[in-house]
Amino acid sequence: MKKPRLNWNVEPWSDNEHLECVMVVPETRDTTTFIFRAPSGAWFDYQPGQFVTLDLPVPGGNVQRTYTISSSPSRPLSISVTAKAQADSIGTRWMMDHLKPGMRLKAYGPGGIFSFHRHRAPKYLFISAGSGITPMMSMTTWAWDQAQNADITFVHAARRPSDIIFRERLEQFAARVPGVQLRFTIEEPEPYITWTGYQGRLNQLMLGLMAPDYLEREVFCCGPEPFMQAVRDMLIALGYDMDRYHQESFGAPVATEAEAPVIEDIAPDEDARAQITFAASGVTAACAETDTVLAVAKRSGLNIPSGCTFGLCGTCKIRKTAGDVHMVHNGGISDDDIAEGWILACCSNPMGPVTVEV
Incomplete structure (x- = not known):
């Protein structure tokens, strides 16, 4: 050749x-x-x-x-x-x-418009899953080659340890500069391979441990749409300034600002009114969308057993029979349970009239 x-x-x-x-x-x-x-x-x-x-x-x-x-x-x-x-x-x-x-x-x-060159910041938080790691790798390599000692917390989710793309190269970067911090989470371990990192789906608790100063960082996210949706829900619930959030479509990268889709995430509004009917107790209570089902129940004199109060333990799982809630949990409920109408009262906000079996 x-x-x-x-x-x-x-x-x-x-x-x-x-x-x-x-x-x-x-x-x-x-x-x-x-x-x-x-x-x-x-x-x-x-x-x-x-x-x-x-x-x-x-x-x-x-x-x-x-x-x-x-x-x-x-x-x-x-x-x-x-x-x-x-x-x-x-x-x-x-x-x-x-x-x-x-x-x-x-x-x-x-x-394409997905680049930290377009959004200069002193600190970055890269969040990716699967092959969504590729633009983050490009940006991290640039920061390394420029010898700028950029402050990057790099969070990546994969199915197994062997599925982490660029793992060795990223670890080499992180081992030689203090500004690159790697945080990996996997869904399941592999036989005969020791894993001492995070395990499970990325959630609010993990994010707080991985990047305690996430509110100060410019966020870049890339991965499958359900993953990015979960990240956006987490950040909104945590009070992050979403004007500093940037994402690349996993399937169809955006070429220009004019082509960028408008992201219309659901976010509870404290001025919007809602209503919860506790069917078994015969109680109906007016509330705001920012109230949780658990808080409204307690205020109404009803007892829903609860533990952690942030969507981890699953103690407050109840069945919803009508209406919609916005739920951002931390692993305390399965997708199958959600599909069957179960919710966690501690982290579910009513979006209009809702009925639960309490």
Whole structure:
């Protein structure tokens, strides 16, 4: 294979030139990094956290797939994308099965607005899950290469320890600078692998332990939509200034500010009125949306057994038979229970008229 010329006199790479794959690096059992260079020797100019769109020659016709750039523009002679194969994947599956060094692809970009270059701050909190780690890796590498000793708390959620993408590289960064603090949480351990970090879904309690000063940090979040929704719910409930929250879509990165979707999260309003009917007791009480079901019950002279009062122990689990609540819990209730109508009274806010079996 002919080596590309490293010519600093040429212009930065533009998408009128194909990318040439020069290396394929396995990251985890289902995740691979593909490294590209420009055949002309052009260098790459982009913001850490941006994405590139690849034109992939899959059977049946080319498809375009967008991938966050996992490399950093501080290392401009190549560009990398890190892809995780999903069950229904077409483009990524083709890349893993067929893309080899020496092959060339048409590409478009770079583009996107998800970058800490657009939101300068003294302290950052990166929160990611799965392959949502890729823009965070790009931004962290940039901070490392700039030798700025940036203050970054990096929180990442994965299914198992072996599924943590870039784990060794991030640990190398963190071991050499005091400003990078890593916090990993997994859903389940693996046999014969010692795990001493956090375990379970990311929740408010974990976040407070991982980043006690989260209110002071600029937050960047990337992962599956349910994960990002849970993060937003946590931050809103904790009183975080959501003007300082930034997220990248796991499925379709946003190219411009005008294309950014309007996030309309549910948040209890202290001026909005609600009502709770305790069916078994024959009591109906007016309240505000910011009141919890547990607080309204106590105020009405009713007893709902409770323990921790922040959604962890599950003692106050009761069944809701009508209406909607906004519940931000810390692991004290399962998804199956929620689907069957159960709620935790201590962390459920009534959103209008609600009926519970108490």
